Each structure stands twice: as C-alpha cells, then as structure tokens.
Amino acid sequence: xxxxxxxxxxxxxxxxxxxxxxxxxxxxxxxxxxxxxxxxxxxxxxxxxxxxxxxxxxxxxxxxxxxxxxxxxxxxxxxxxxxx
Amino acid sequence: xxxxxxxxxxxxxxxxxxxxxxxxxxxxxxxxxxxxxxxxxxxxxxxxxxxxxxxxxxxxxxxxxxxxxxxxxxxxxxxxxxxxxxxxxxxxxxxxxxxxxxxxxxxxxxxxxxxxxxxxxxxxxxxxxxxxxxxxxxxxxxxxxxxxxxxxxxxxxxxxxxxxxxxxxxxxxxxxxxxxxxxxxxxxxxxxxxxxxxxxxxxxxxxxxxxxxxxxxxxxxxxxxxxxxxxxxxxxxxxxxxxxxxxxxxxxxxxxxxxxxxxxxxxxxxxxxxxxxxxxxxxxxxxxxxxxxxxxxxxxxxxxxxxxxxxxxxxxxxxxxxxxxxxxxxxxxxxxxxxxxxxxxxxxxxxxxxxxxxxxxxxxxxxxxxxxxxxxxxxxxxxxxxxxxxxxxxxxxxxxxxxxxxxxxxxxxxxxxxxxxxxxxxxxxxxxxxxxxxxxxxxxxxxxxxxxxxxxxxxxxxxxxxxxxxxxxxxxxxxxxxxxxxxxxxxxxxxxxxxxxxxxxxxxxxxxxxxxxxxxxxxxxxxxxxxxxxxxxxxxxxxxxxxxxxxxxxxxxxxxxxxxxxxxxxxxxxxxxxxxxxxxxxxxxxxxxxxxxxxxxxxxxxxxxxxxxxxxxxxxxxxxxxxxxxxxxxxxxxxxxxxxxxxxxxxxxxxxxxxxxxxxxxxxxxx
Numbered sequence: 001x002x003x004x005x006x007x008x009x010x011x012x013x014x015x016x017x018x019x020x021x022x023x024x025x026x027x028x029x030x031x032x033x034x035x036x037x038x039x040x041x042x043x044x045x046x047x048x049x050x051x052x053x054x055x056x057x058x059x060x061x062x063x064x065x066x067x068x069x070x071x072x073x074x075x076x077x078x079x080x081x082x083x084x
Numbered sequence: 085x086x087x088x089x090x091x092x093x094x095x096x097x098x099x100x101x102x103x104x105x106x107x108x109x110x111x112x113x114x115x116x117x118x119x120x121x122x123x124x125x126x127x128x129x130x131x132x133x134x135x136x137x138x139x140x141x142x143x144x145x146x147x148x149x150x151x152x153x154x155x156x157x158x159x160x161x162x163x164x165x166x167x168x169x170x171x172x173x174x175x176x177x178x179x180x181x182x183x184x185x186x187x188x189x190x191x192x193x194x195x196x197x198x199x200x201x202x203x204x205x206x207x208x209x210x211x212x213x214x215x216x217x218x219x220x221x222x223x224x225x226x227x228x229x230x231x232x233x234x235x236x237x238x239x240x241x242x243x244x245x246x247x248x249x250x251x252x253x254x255x256x257x258x259x260x261x262x263x264x265x266x267x268x269x270x271x272x273x274x275x276x277x278x279x280x281x282x283x284x285x286x287x288x289x290x291x292x293x294x295x296x297x298x299x300x301x302x303x304x305x306x307x308x309x310x311x312x313x314x315x316x317x318x319x320x321x322x323x324x325x326x327x328x329x330x331x332x333x334x335x336x337x338x339x340x341x342x343x344x345x346x347x348x349x350x351x352x353x354x355x356x357x358x359x360x361x362x363x364x365x366x367x368x369x370x371x372x373x374x375x376x377x378x379x380x381x382x383x384x385x386x387x388x389x390x391x392x393x394x395x396x397x398x399x400x401x402x403x404x405x406x407x408x409x410x411x412x413x414x415x416x417x418x419x420x421x422x423x424x425x426x427x428x429x430x431x432x433x434x435x436x437x438x439x440x441x442x443x444x445x446x447x448x449x450x451x452x453x454x455x456x457x458x459x460x461x462x463x464x465x466x467x468x469x470x471x472x473x474x475x476x477x478x479x480x481x482x483x484x485x486x487x488x489x490x491x492x493x494x495x496x497x498x499x500x501x502x503x504x505x506x507x508x509x510x511x512x513x514x515x516x517x518x519x520x521x522x523x524x525x526x527x528x529x530x531x532x533x534x535x536x537x538x539x540x541x542x543x544x545x546x547x548x549x550x551x552x553x554x555x556x557x558x559x560x561x562x563x564x565x566x567x568x569x570x571x572x573x574x575x576x577x578x579x580x581x582x583x584x585x586x587x588x589x590x591x592x593x594x595x596x597x598x599x600x601x602x603x604x605x606x607x608x609x610x611x612x613x614x615x616x617x618x619x620x621x622x623x624x625x626x627x628x629x630x631x632x633x634x635x636x637x638x639x640x641x642x643x644x645x646x647x648x649x650x651x652x653x654x655x656x657x658x659x660x661x662x663x664x665x666x667x668x669x670x671x672x673x674x675x676x677x678x679x680x681x682x683x684x685x686x687x688x689x690x691x692x693x694x695x696x697x698x699x700x701x702x703x704x705x706x707x708x709x710x711x712x713x714x715x716x717x718x719x720x721x722x723x724x725x726x727x728x729x730x731x732x733x734x735x736x737x738x739x740x741x742x743x744x745x746x747x748x749x750x751x752x753x754x755x
Contacts, residue, residue, distance in 0.1 A: 013704060013708070016550070017551070017698075017700075017701035017702075017704040017705055017708075018700065018701060018704070031522040034543070034547065037523055037544055037547070037723065039723030039724060039725065040723060040725070042723075043723065046721070
C-alpha cells in the first residue's frame, strides 16, 4: 500500500469511522474540517512515528506538515529522503 | 424527597368515564417506588387523580400526603423540602391559619391561601409541587411548580392527539410512560442536543411529547370551553446578574465575605432540619470540605460522611478525603469502585437517568447512594452548585483567557496563557501552538456570542454527532442553547453569561438530574444543596468579579470567606474535577474486548434496529477502542471524544431497550 493510501486509510478508519473514500479529500485541512482535535493530532503523530519509523520533532508539529493528507505525504517523503 | 404523579382531565367533570382511574394512579405510583418507599397517598376527584410516594424525613408520623388546607378544598402533593418551614409556619399561624400536622408540606397550602400563585417566592427549598385548588367549582385549577434551580424533577405531557384534554405529570418520565398505551417516539432534536452539550436543552427530553418543567417555572392548568385544557407556563425565578458595574454589591471585600459566610452558615443550618440523621458527601475537594466543616460546627450530632474511591489512582481522591476526616473527626464510609463495577452498573443507571449520557460519572454516584442507604441514612448534604455560583470551573478561566485573546486574535503570546491553565499544553515548544490556536481559538471572531465561553467544549463534544444516523442540521442544537439566554444577558459581564450557561444547562439539565437527584433517588436518598440556597445564589451573583475569578485563580471569594474552616493543604488544593472511568468501564481489562453487554448493545443488528446510529461507524469505533485497549499505551490513548461517543452510544442503545423496546413488549394494563 502506498504511503498516501495508508495515511488515508488511517484517518478514515480512526477519525471518520468509515471506509468511504469520498469522505476525505487529500487537500482537506483536518483543523478546519474538525476531523482532528488535540488528542487526534497526538494519535496521528503516534501512528506516523510507528508506521513510518521516524520521529516527529517538536518544531515539526505544525499545520504545514500535519494538517492534511497532502501535507503529511510531502512532509514524510521529505524526512525519508533526508534520512537516506 | 418523594415521588409525585397525576392525571388531569376536565372531561371527567361531565362523564366519569374520563375520570382518572385509581388503578392508573396506582400504576404510576408503582414506577416511583424507589423515590418513596415509606408510604403511598392518593387523591381522587372527578377531573383529577394525584399520587404520592413518600420518603419520610420530616414529621414521620403525621406527614403523609396529600395534605389539605383547613376546609379540604386545596390539596398538595410535593417532592422536596421547605427548609424555612418553621419560620413560615409561625408567620402563617399569626395570620390565622390552622395547621393539622408538623410537616413542612403543610405550609404550602396555607401560603397559597395567603398569597395565591406568588406563594413560591416565599419558599426556601427544593421542590416539585402539584397543588389542586377546587375552592371555586367553576374555576378549578392545578398548579405544577418547580424549584428555582432544578433540584427536584417534574415532567409532564399534554395529550395533544386527544385535543389537549389531558395533562399527565410525574417526577420521572416513567410515571408518565405508565399512562401511555403507545411507545413514545424518540425526540431527535433532544438526541442531537445530548450529543452536543451533554443533555437536552430547556424543557426537552428524549421522549417526544414528554417535557421537563423547567427550573424556576410554574405551570397553571385551567378549564377552557368544552372541557378543553388550557395551560400556561411562566417563570417565577431566573439566574440574574448586574447589567452595570454599579449593579454589583458595594463595600469592602471583608464585609462582602462576611455576608457570604453568614448566608452559607444559615443555608447549611436550615438544611440540617430533619427527623432522621443527616450525613454528607465528602469528595475531599474544596466545596465538600467546606460543607462538612460547616456541618461539624452547626450540629451536635456526630459527623457522618460518605465518598467514592476508585482503583484508578488518577481518579481517586481518598487521600484528600482522609485529611478532612481526620481534621473533623468524622465517621466515614467509602465505596470502592473498579472500572468493571462502573460498567456493570451502567444499564441500570440509564433506567434512572432516563437519558443517554456521555460520561459514566452518574454511575458511581448511584453506587454511593446505595452505600448511604445500607448505612441507614436517608439524607445527605452535598456541595453541588459552588462552582457555578462562585466561579470554580476551569472553563471560566479558559473563557477569560480566550476573551483576552479575542481582543487581539493575531497575538501569539496571549493564547500562551492557556498553558498556565493546562500544563500539558506547555510541553513541547512554541511551534505546536498552531494546533492549540485551532482548538481554543474557535469563536474568537465573535466574543459577544453568548455561547463564546462554551464553544470549545460544545465543538469537541459534538464530534460525537458523526455517529448519529439522522443528525439534526448543523448548528440547530447550539441555537437552542442560545435561545436560553435572557434578553438582558447581553449587558452582563461575559463571565456572568458563562455562569448562566453552566447553571442553566449543565447543572440544571445534567448535574442535578442525571448525576444528582436520579442517582440519589435510585436508592431513596435525599440530597440537600446549601450552595444552591437561593439567597446564596442571589448574593453571589452580585459579588464583584474580583471575588470570583481573580486573574487565573478560581473561587477566590469562597476560599477567602471559608478558608478558616479548612486545613491549609485543602485550601491550597488544585481543582480535581470528579471523573469516572469511561471507555475503561466498557472493556474487560483482561482481554481488551468489550464486556458482553456492550457487544450486544452495539451489535450491528441492535444498532440498526434502534435506528439512532450508523452501524458501520459504531463498529469502527468499537474496533478502534479494542485496538487502543491492546496497544502499548492502553486505553489511556483513546481521546476524550471517542470516550464520550462510546459511552453516549452504549447508553443510548440501553435507553432504547429500556424505554422503547420494553414499552412495546409490555402487557396491556386494564385501563
């Protein structure tokens, strides 16, 4: 499964409680749509760290990196490219 | 406290076939047995049936109800206590009224003779009253009256399909359900409200057609043409606050605090009046500690206290309780609750709340009142109301920071003040603040919105609406809350609006009912609330803000006024809100799987049959909960939104089974 697909599936299953792909657009802001609250963000970070085997640093916890599927994919791919 | 119920049908004046049948009144009374195990009383008239189930506390021998005036043409049944009955009786006797009993109930009929409908203003107490006046045969009337803040419950239903001829009422909805041949429909507006702000709003209940008579209101039922039932509801009291700085009480802090102290002492003293022993709830927090200390000072009787203990150390307050127990020399009993205990007791709790709940917090309160009963007590004093009246909730401080922030929304250091309130936010560096802004910044654009103080909470809770099969339009429930605000609230201090919302919505419709009266009465125990003495409320509402939340310190006035009654460590305690295990109560800790009763209630079949929730989403929530339970961090990693949603769904499914399915299934009774 691609990174994008696995992230989408995580958010759909754990925060929208559905497998209907049409309920989540890649550019949707989690904050603005209310999909995630503060605990939700922490859950998301835990998921990313465990599934992608990386560490999200404090100063990386910003909407630009975490607030949508598009932002997440870009952020994680950057991190993984930098690590290799 | 007790239980009351009744049926009014004016057609009975013309034709006895419509007179409320004694068998029906007996059935209604039977549903309220837990509220009044000590006696039964009935009144039968052509147009009216009244029932009373008695919990004997004052005038044990002579206080059976209904109680009548001198010529027997005014009758009353009531649930509650009139704490100033001694003073009222003296006054009424001086005015020529003759009393037949020593019961506090009797002052009601004589006060009504003396003052008409205004009698309620003279009462200091907690009450749900049904008063019948047949002095004028052509203009007989029934009054239903509820106390100012909502301590004693009262529900009613107008039989609209029969052309508004019949009024049925009762302390709890179950008494009214006993008079309904058909199962009730579910009130979808109220369900959406519960999943937005923890309870139905105003007079709504989950039962379509059954209303709660709102606190501080009075219903008058009279006869119209052709025996139609005419009724009107009007408000006799409301929480009210100054509309200008000059409207606050003037004077030195010292003199104001002295008034607070004197009133609290008197409010406690009159609530100790009973012909049975009186105990107290002691959570170990500031309010119950003040209360038990006052009781100790005002009463020669040995101090008897009760509390809850939890096996989860993050919820348990036993150490603080022990400090007060030692300080006062109290004899104390504690009921220890495991998460499993809470889970096992949830469904039976819903039978009493008569509503879905988003927190399990009521459950241990019912287990606690069971302990009180087993220890031979029927009455406890308890500290609810202090936070609403004196500004004790974290929410008030949070609202203060957010108002400050709203004046300069772009500021980055204003919202940083939130970290002083919520230490967990201070972890990590400043960059994580952007998410904090997103959550607490909700509504920043309109600080004059009457709901401003509560928007983050409502927004968070209403995420649970995602599970509703048929949610109401977005914003409808919040608009219902906005409609509660009185006209002059726009001129109050913003903190006063926040207090009003807490008092009217969360306290009136949830804390005092689902967590209060219903849990006490489930075991036939009466609660009494000194902080909700209306004189205390009216004084506190006019205290200057510097004596409520000062800076980011809460309940300043109460602490300063009453600190002398407490050991220093209790005075200095941080507020620890009462919490009960939520999702943790629903999962078997040994397996990480839901308890069997949870799996049954949440099975896709059961969910679809009830029709309130989306079965697939509920299934995913359950799976997520199980994953959480078996994860490294355990259930603690499940967020509060998911906890609330789970408890809300389980309790609503239980509610459906208890009140809708069983109603359909019950044998037809012979009336």
